[in-house]
Amino acid sequence: MLAALREAGCRITRQRTLVIDYLADRDDHPSASQVHAAVVRKDPGISLTTVYNTLATLVHTGQVTEIDFDDDHNRYDTNLEPHLNLVCSRCGSISDLALELPVRPSEVESATGFVTTAVRLEYRGMCSRCGDEEAMP
Amino acid sequence: MLAALREAGCRITRQRTLVIDYLADRDDHPSASQVHAAVVRKDPGISLTTVYNTLATLVHTGQVTEIDFDDDHNRYDTNLEPHLNLVCSRCGSISDLALELPVRPSEVESATGFVTTAVRLEYRGMCSRCGDEEAMP
DNA sequence: CTCCCTGCAAATCCTTTGCATACAG
DNA sequence: CTGTATGCAAAGGATTTGCAGGGAG
Numbered sequence: 001m002l003a004a005l006r007e008a009g010c011r012i013t014r015q016r017t018l019v020i021d022y023l024a025d026r027d028d029h030p031s032a033s034q035v036h037a038a039v040v041r042k043d044p045g046i047s048l049t050t051v052y053n054t055l056a057t058l059v060h061t062g063q064v065t066e067i068d069f070d071d072d073h074n075r076y077d078t079n080l081e082p083h084l085n086l087v088c089s090r091c092g093s094i095s096d097l098a099l100e101l102p103v104r105p106s107e108v109e110s111a112t113g114f115v116t117t118a119v120r121l122e123y124r125g126m127c128s129r130c131g132d133e134e135a136m137p
Numbered sequence: 138m139l140a141a142l143r144e145a146g147c148r149i150t151r152q153r154t155l156v157i158d159y160l161a162d163r164d165d166h167p168s169a170s171q172v173h174a175a176v177v178r179k180d181p182g183i184s185l186t187t188v189y190n191t192l193a194t195l196v197h198t199g200q201v202t203e204i205d206f207d208d209d210h211n212r213y214d215t216n217l218e219p220h221l222n223l224v225c226s227r228c229g230s231i232s233d234l235a236l237e238l239p240v241r242p243s244e245v246e247s248a249t250g251f252v253t254t255a256v257r258l259e260y261r262g263m264c265s266r267c268g269d270e271e272a273m274p
Numbered sequence: 275c276t277c278c279c280t281g282c283a284a285a286t287c288c289t290t291t292g293c294a295t296a297c298a299g
Numbered sequence: 300c301t302g303t304a305t306g307c308a309a310a311g312g313a314t315t316t317g318c319a320g321g322g323a324g
Contacts, residue, residue, distance in 0.1 A: 011298050011303060032289080047306045052289065054304095070205050072288050072314085084240060086251045097249065102239040102258065103221060112234065113265025114223045121239065122257040128250025148278060148323050169314080184281040189314065191279095209289090209313050 001063050008061045015039075015046050019054045023064065023078050029085070029094040031073040065118070067094070082119045088127035090134075095127070138200050145198045152176075152183050156191045160201065160215050166222070166231040168210040202255070204231070219256045225264035227271075232264070 001020045002012060010016075018039045023030075030038075036051040055076055058064040065077040067085065075094060077085070084097040105116035126134070138157045139149060147153075155176045160167075167175075173188040192213055195201040204212040204222065212231060214222070221234040242253035263271070 013298070013304065015305070045306085049290085049307080050305055066207075068205055068207055070203070074288085084245075086245065086249065086253075088251070089254070095249070095251070097240070097245065099239050102236050103234070105260065105262075108221075108223065108234065108260060112223065112232070113268065114225070114232070114260070115262045115268055116223075116260040117226070117262040118260070120257075120259040120261065123242065123245060123251070123253040124255040124257065125242075125251055125253040131250065131252055150279065150323070152280070182281085186282080186315085187280055190281095211313085 001058070004061060004063055005057070010057060010061070014043065015050045016054050016057075018042055018046065019051060020058075023058075023076070026078065027096065029067060029075040029077045031069075031075050033073070035076070067120070082121070084121045084123060086127065087122055087124045088130055089124050090126055090130040093127055093129075138195070141198060141200055142194070147194060147198070151180065152187045153191050153194075155179055155183065156188060157195075160195075160213070163215065164233070166204060166212040166214045168206075168212050170210070172213070202257075204257070220258070222257075222259045223264065224259055224261045225267055226261055227263055227267040230264055230266075 001024065002017065005016065005020075006012060019035060022035060022038050032051055032055060033048070035055070036046070036048045039046050039051065055064065055066075058076075059066050063078070063080075065080065067075040067077055069075055069092075071092075073092075077094075079096055081098065082101055084099050086095045086097060088094070099121070101119065102121075105119075108114050108116060138161065139154065142153065142157075143149060156172060159172060159175050169188055169192060170185070172192070173183070173185045176183050176188065192201065192203075195213075196203050200215070200217075202214040202217070204214055206212055206224075206229075207226075208229075214231075216233055218235065219238055221236050223232045223234060225231070236258070238256065239258075242256075245251050245253055
């Protein structure tokens with residue numbers, strides 16, 4: 001991701017490096033404040049504003065996708081392949097499931113003239129962990 | 138929808154009737170403030186709070202789906218069948234496209250233990266109208 | 275008559291913005 | 300050096316909440 005940023009003409013700063021290091025290891029879908037909470041531990045000076053700026057930069061350079069959530073906590077997804085997000089309404093976790101698109105964007109375009117630039121597929125419900133807890137009171 | 142509300146044990150008020158009347162005729166996906174703007178014209182006293190309350194009630198009784206939008210304007214969808222939303226990032230219009238689900242929820246459950254309660258499928262991009270305007274400057 | 279619903283105002287809270295300072299290239 | 304990035308504080312804005320009064324059943 002650092003290389004991609006550099007290619008986009010962006011400067012490589014300590015803060016950006018920290019955010020990217022954090023995101024790289026992750027397949028969950030952290031919110032801006034989760035990212036901030038994590039990186040402040042490594043550099044107490046880093047601001048929430050910068051985390052927002054960096055995430056916005058990564059979104060604009062196409063390295064991360066923004067998922068807007070019901071509760072005003074946007075989440076950031078580093079998985080760029082089209083996939084299904086399984087969103088647990090109880091604990092807020094998001095996991096991925098690979099799949100074929102239900103309709104090819106080219107078909108949508110020839111049928112309706114709509115040009116697709118981003119895809120978002122979600123099933124909402126309860127993850128197995130939360131389901132277990134609820135069943136065992 | 139009124140009947141369903143009554144069955145759910147909710148009271149039928151003038152305000153709720155107005156909101157439902159407005160939604161019933163609609164296949165676009167209005168925001169709370171659009172709904173409010175429309176119903177105030179028929180009853181100048183109705184408050185935005187009540188519109189929010191009513192929409193929340195309809196969501197909880199399963200008659201309407203909430204679509205959270207990037208720009209903080211939630212949108213409400215009366216089409217309960219699983220379908221694809223084509224969201225135009227330029228003008229904000231949303232149109233529907235019927236389709237088969239990419240993965241059956243029962244398959245998701247047996248594979249991952251995740252129990253699906255709601256489905257949300259979106260392609261974002263540019264609608265044909267906006268595409269035409271942009272091509273013709 | 276009771277309790278739910280309404281509506282006003284104020285609060286909430288994530289996210290942006292303005293601007294002076296710091297630092298990557 | 301120069302212009303981008305940072306970070307603080309304050310603004311922004313849709314949605315929620317608290318609470319007194321009103322009306323459905």
